[in-house]
Amino acid sequence: MKAAPRSNGYRDAWAGDLDASRAGSAARVAGWVHRRRDHGGLIFVDLRDRSGLLQLVFHPEQAEAFATAERVRPEHVLSAAGEIVRRDPENVNPNLPTGEIELQVADVTALAESETPPFPIDEDTPVDEMIRLRHRMLDLRRQSMRDALILRDAVIRTMRETLAAEDFLDIETPILTRSTPEGARDFLVPNRREPGSWYALPQSPQLFKQLLMMSGYERYYQIARCFRDEDTRADRQAEFTQLDVEMGFVDEDDVIEVMERVMSRVFDVAGAGIPAPPWERLPFDEAMARYGSDRPDRRFGLEIVDVSDALRGSDFKVFEGVLSSGGAVRAINAGAREMSRSELDGLNEVVQRHGGKAVAWANVEEDGSWRSPIAKFLGEERTAAAGSALRASPGDVLLFVADQPDVAAGALGGLRLELGRRFGLIPDGEHDVHWVVDFPMFERTDEGGWTAMHHPFTAPTGSFDDPGAMRSRGYDLIVDGSELGGGSIRINTPEVQREVFKVIGMSEEEADARFGFLLEALRYGAPPHGGIALGIDRVVAVLGARDSIRDVIAFPKTATGQDPLTGAPAPIDDRQLRELGLRVR
Numbered sequence: 001m002k003a004a005p006r007s008n009g010y011r012d013a014w015a016g017d018l019d020a021s022r023a024g025s026a027a028r029v030a031g032w033v034h035r036r037r038d039h040g041g042l043i044f045v046d047l048r049d050r051s052g053l054l055q056l057v058f059h060p061e062q063a064e065a066f067a068t069a070e071r072v073r074p075e076h077v078l079s080a081a082g083e084i085v086r087r088d089p090e091n092v093n094p095n096l097p098t099g100e101i102e103l104q105v106a107d108v109t110a111l112a113e114s115e116t117p118p119f120p121i122d123e124d125t126p127v128d129e130m131i132r133l134r135h136r137m138l139d140l141r142r143q144s145m146r147d148a149l150i151l152r153d154a155v156i157r158t159m160r161e162t163l164a165a166e167d168f169l170d171i172e173t174p175i176l177t178r179s180t181p182e183g184a185r186d187f188l189v190p191n192r193r194e195p196g197s198w199y200a201l202p203q204s205p206q207l208f209k210q211l212l213m214m215s216g217y218e219r220y221y222q223i224a225r226c227f228r229d230e231d232t233r234a235d236r237q238a239e240f241t242q243l244d245v246e247m248g249f250v251d252e253d254d255v256i257e258v259m260e261r262v263m264s265r266v267f268d269v270a271g272a273g274i275p276a277p278p279w280e281r282l283p284f285d286e287a288m289a290r291y292g293s294d295r296p297d298r299r300f301g302l303e304i305v306d307v308s309d310a311l312r313g314s315d316f317k318v319f320e321g322v323l324s325s326g327g328a329v330r331a332i333n334a335g336a337r338e339m340s341r342s343e344l345d346g347l348n349e350v351v352q353r354h355g356g357k358a359v360a361w362a363n364v365e366e367d368g369s370w371r372s373p374i375a376k377f378l379g380e381e382r383t384a385a386a387g388s389a390l391r392a393s394p395g396d397v398l399l400f401v402a403d404q405p406d407v408a409a410g411a412l413g414g415l416r417l418e419l420g421r422r423f424g425l426i427p428d429g430e431h432d433v434h435w436v437v438d439f440p441m442f443e444r445t446d447e448g449g450w451t452a453m454h455h456p457f458t459a460p461t462g463s464f465d466d467p468g469a470m471r472s473r474g475y476d477l478i479v480d481g482s483e484l485g486g487g488s489i490r491i492n493t494p495e496v497q498r499e500v501f502k503v504i505g506m507s508e509e510e511a512d513a514r515f516g517f518l519l520e521a522l523r524y525g526a527p528p529h530g531g532i533a534l535g536i537d538r539v540v541a542v543l544g545a546r547d548s549i550r551d552v553i554a555f556p557k558t559a560t561g562q563d564p565l566t567g568a569p570a571p572i573d574d575r576q577l578r579e580l581g582l583r584v585r
């Protein structure tokens with residue numbers, strides 16, 4: 001801890017901060033009984049407070065204190081005072097910062113009792129997550145949760161300090177607002193004063209931060225809570241926290257360089273060995289072609305290679321059909337692997353999960369020829385050309401997917417990650433950080449229209465005559481295959497903003513009804529501006545090596561949006577419904 005606590009009736013020191021330099025002096029500590037051991041004659045209690053653990057020793061000669069110690073159980077709350085003494089050398093615990101000393105208790109006060117907790121706090125034994133969430137206040141007592149929340153605090157503080165030192169202002173934006181489009185469903189809040197009118201919770205402060213730039217605040221940030229009512233996706237929370245940033249009179253380099261300074265400090269504080277900036281900027285098309293993903297995990301190879309030209313013109317109908325209809329044949333050299341026939345066939349299921357249809361495989365023989373069901377259709381010349389494109393050596397397993405380019409990319413991207421995991425190719429403790437840039441501005445919707453790939457306030461480049469060829473001035477920050485955040489340079493004229501709304505199928509009337517305030521603001525001198533937002537939950541999860549963002553949030557919800565601790569969401573009573581003018585059907 002940074003400072004000793006104010007001395008009061010409960011404590012004058014943090015338990016976990018005491019050490020041998022204090023031997024011979026008196027101390028009073030307070031906390032929870034972490035563990036209690038009765039050594040017939042002596043009773044040992046590990047006392048836990050936020051700073052850590054300290055061993056208390058109770059001697060029978062201190063009859064009153066000893067009698068209390070006989071009654072205490074795990075998670076009882078105590079205040080104890082006595083002399084700090086060095087442990088005998090054979091009793092020193094090198095794993096504990098306070099392991100050289102113990103407190104010989106002369107006086108103890110039992111402050112609160114505890115029922116037997118539903119799971120042990122003193123061990124990191126795996127406990128079912130529903131039980132942990134149901135009893136979150138106990139779960140939060142565990143070391144791993146404490147470490148995560150302390151890391152989270154350090155991350156957020158570093159962000160604040162770095163940005164404050166660069167003249168950013170922390171400005172709050174409303175939680176009760178109207179729909180802001182990040183492409184998810186809104187959480188809605190009924191309005192008692194005007195039944196039938198609703199607030200929406202912000203999916204992000206996007207439009208407010210843009211307005212702040214137009215109002216001349218130049219550099220804004222906020223640790224902002226965002227709300228998106230998305231269908232259950234494994235590691236998402238309906239409510240999550242972003243570092244939200246916006247800057248006036250900037251281009252891409254300004255935003256990217258500020259974020260590189262912020263995030264390299266965050267990585268340092270978290271002790272993550274991340275290479276110093278500048279970080280590589282990978283064009284979207286290249287990311288998709290080489291890794292089959294717009295958030296590639298580049299900690300391992302297995303890059304995707306286009307072998308369309310090498311294999312064109314063969315007798316293999318599947319490849320030819322795809323190639324003649326504008327598709328591609330792409331492949332991964334999985335390296336020298338022992339994979340059984342059934343294992344190879346099992347990979348079909350992997351690519352199907354990622355939108356593909358099937359995988360074709362080949363084993364490279366000693367003489368460079370292929371042992372594969374498709375080899376004879378391809379012919380020696382083509383297999384040799386594809387083998388050289390894939391840098392194939394004897395023993396290698398080659399895996400092919402033929403499909404429309406984006407489908408083949410996605411399928412092989414999924415396959416690549418699966419192989420990386422299966423073969424243990426992802427090195428422990430090594431990190432990869434880079435930007436992805438030059439995104440398409442628009443992508444197709446299922447209905448055949450267009451939607452903005454980032455959001456519709458992102459500045460486009462190119463001509464509106466060919467929306468599919470337009471690019472955006474967006475950028476995403478990728479760490480270890482996770483998108484930690486993204487942003488863009490924004491549109492700053494009403495004309496371009498209207499054009500973008502038009503491409504995504506929004507009528508003038510709808511644009512005015514939903515975004516009239518933005519279109520108006522753009523008419524009164526909107527400076528060039530841009531920004532970014534980073535998902536803090538994910539940043540902390542990556543840095544803390546946690547599998548789930550729930551493990552870095554004090555009070556998270558389950559994947560289905562339930563809070564087992566409070567029981568939210570919960571029904572409301574009839575009077576509340578009446579007041580709001582609502583009826584539940």
Ligand code: ASP
Pocket residue numbers: 182203204205206245486487488531532533
């Ligand atoms: N508002 C965007 C988001 O939440 C980020 C940005 O463009 O600044 O994804």
